[in-house]
Amino acid sequence: MPYDPRVIEPRWQAYWLENETFRAEIDPSKPKYYVLDMFPYPSGDGLHVGHPEGYTATDILARYKRMCGYSVLHPMGWDAFGLPAEQYAIKTGTHPRVTTRRNIENFKRQIQSLGFSYDWAREIDTTDPGYVKWTQWIFRLLHERGLAYEAEVPVNWCPALGTVLANEEVIDGRSEIGGHPVVRLPMRQWMLRITHYAERLLDDLDELDWPEPIKKQQRDWIGRSEGARVRFAVEGHPGREIEVFTTRPDTLFGATYMVLAPEHPFVDEITTPDRRAAVRAYVDASTRKSERARLAEVKEKTGVDTGARATNPCTGESVPIWIADYVLATYGTGAIMAVPAHDERDYAFARTFGLEIREVVSGGDVSHEAYTGDGIAVRSGLLDGLPTAEAKRRIVAWLTERGAGEGAVTYKLRDWLFSRQRYWGEPFPLLHFDDGTARLLRDDELPLLLPDLDDFRPAEGGGTPLERARDWIETVDPVSGRRARRDPNVMPQWAGSCWYYLRFCDPRNEHVPFSAEAERHWMPVDLYVGGAEHAVLHLLYARFWHKVLYDAGLVHTREPFRKLVNQGMILGYSYRYWDDNLEDDPNATPRCHPSSAVRIEGEHVVATDTGAEVKARWVPLQQVRWGPDRTPLHPTISGLVLEEVVEKMSKSRGNVINPDEVIAEYGADAMRLYEMFIGPLEKAAPWSTDGIQGVHRFLQRTWRLFVDEDREDEPLRDLAPGPGAPPQARLVARTVAGVTGDVEGLAFNTAISKLMVLVRDVAKEAPLARDAAETLLRLLAPFAPHLAEELWRRLGHERSIAYEAWPVADPALLAAETMTLAVQVNGKRRDEIEVPVDASEGAIRAAALAAPNVVRHLEGRTPKKVIVVPGRLVNVVG
């Protein structure tokens, strides 16, 4: 039979499942390796070709490590709470549980059809009551440790989604999901005190083998600033002091006014009667203003004078106190000392309102811009003549001595807003009483499950969906018999993904979230692969929970993920043209234009000939007609040339590739191979329908290397016993060494190219030897496991190839007898020489100078210098 993945792949997938080939077991005699994928949200669209990229990479490594003798933990599960199932429920009335179950089944079928070596006995679903129980248990732990609290905070309210969002989920004043407008509103919410862990979250990044840009993003997000807190007495309000945070205490002598955030608690109290109306109007306006509106006005500073004044602790000078929304209530102390000469924002503000700009650090020209660099302190009393660093030290000591301030560290990181006004999430495991107290549920009361609803919209009057379940919300505490209310909020989707990697260690435990034994054996995760979009969100939250669990003695490592790799996105080719049917009228007969006949004019795109505005249209990949020279053409409009664009796959662009179709046509092994061959794992690259042909041919060629398709009964080819001819054995050894190095370095694309060379050349000169054949299959097994298993079986092996030993290259075979050296004359390659590997430098030099093209290019000159680079080349300078 010719190579037919449709027959052999399902057969081996069934074999692996039946035999539990990939069951992970604690085996103290072996080193362990935990290789983890970021588990997916099982969406209704099913898998797209982007998912299997990371999954294939981790699978290759898992299979490789098993063959190297590791006990490998390689699990898969579902991050199954989330918005889409809930929105689908609102539209159709289908319970999210039903949608979720259906989507999981589809995802699982698709993932299994790729032949990944997951231990399915460890499958996790974050919506499963057996999992929710422990997510709630960990929330209780956070609460017990003082890390969960309720607070009335200004939140990011998204009216379209009907919920609040974490700061991290708001991009440019719009929701990350859907791009809906977000406004600031004060609301009572659950918060997690991630800020308590800011320092450790920052410091422990150093020990992690993560991409530097990701670490930097986390460092920037945490945003540590070193400086000082300084207290300014408010005049006429004895005992009242405004505390500010500054990174430049050395500029204190240049503080010519102060600014409070409009939300600052002192505003009402200190505002003078004549300023009250103006201040109140400004505060009202700025609370109503959306984050987006505030952002749009960054260049124009606004603010009002409160009429109050404060005393500069250094100069004793009286300075005015203003309020302005360029000072953020949520950072530092919500108040600043303004030093317009040395801060760009204060400078702009001072210019707008005619406030004094006083230079206290030399080095710039403050008459036309703020000078923010270091310099020598001037007009600063005790600091005069000191460089910036020294001046900072001196003034902090001075302030500390007088009790007017002290050195301080501040972070940009805010506490984590942890409640959502939604249905499909984990309920908070506690009861609220009328007196404002609350009781966390005990172990035997967990999990607290969601009530059933048939309407999942927010309740009337601004309530959450859960408030529709009156008899669930209104209850009686079985412990005290008191009337109680359940919390109407649910946890955000991040909750489940904050600890799933721990549950994978011991997924069916009913008594604890995971046993100490399992955690101690498997943790930390040795390799974690997923998309870079989780750089701050998931990865920061999970690290935070992990540290809390560490402090509680439940895990033994400070960090959960030792090595992190971000796979690049798989992009798609889309095909574009333009028409003037701006209203999308289905009955219109629009004028169509190729991209070569339009131009961009500001925000709009117009046709070059008429100047009429046009709109982009996409032709789905399957409908594109191919002209001569592979020119993409519109399927029906003759002569309309389409523009090929590489972009993110999306339904609207018609460039989505369905893995099911790829597998049906080429098989899972080809799909796996192509996903890896397309380029380096970390890099984004477009999926090419032609490209997969190349790896498919490689698999067919491999098949024919073993199976004689020309004969009627298609037998296995005769294999020469033993290691084969020396050149063959050397090629095999070189490939073993190369592929091993590439796999260790996650360079799967080059590993595959080396396998291609091996298959191409291994039987070129001599018939295939048995040792070479078996080594080839073992090298291929992690990449194309179905084909490798099938041929391994046909070679007469009873057991799966999955636990065969990974081959080791014989060093004797790696060493060649002669080597070819390039010879350059004045840096340009002119000839090459063949010399024994152990040739002396003198012999190499002589051979190089004797090479015909070298003689010719030297034109009789005596070489000034001959550089011999061992094993590489010779450069003759003359």
Place this chain on the structure above:
RNA sequence: GCCCGGGUGGCGAAACGGGUAGACGCGGGCGACUUAAAAUCGCCUGGCCAUCGGCCUUGCAGGUUCGAGUCCUGCCCCGGGCACCA
């Protein structure tokens, strides 16, 4: 605006401490097999000039070096992150 990545053939890419630029694959060309096509196999395929051969070429312009895709300086373009954080 600031901070990260990244620019190498028609395309995806390779080149691991500066040492033969373009491995491997796609696409393309030529040939073999075939009544024919597909499949398969073999050869060629960075550009320019050419008889031997030579010149140019890793976004652009410089520099260091016997030698630069790789190191340094300045600039251009693309992708991502942050965005009044005092």
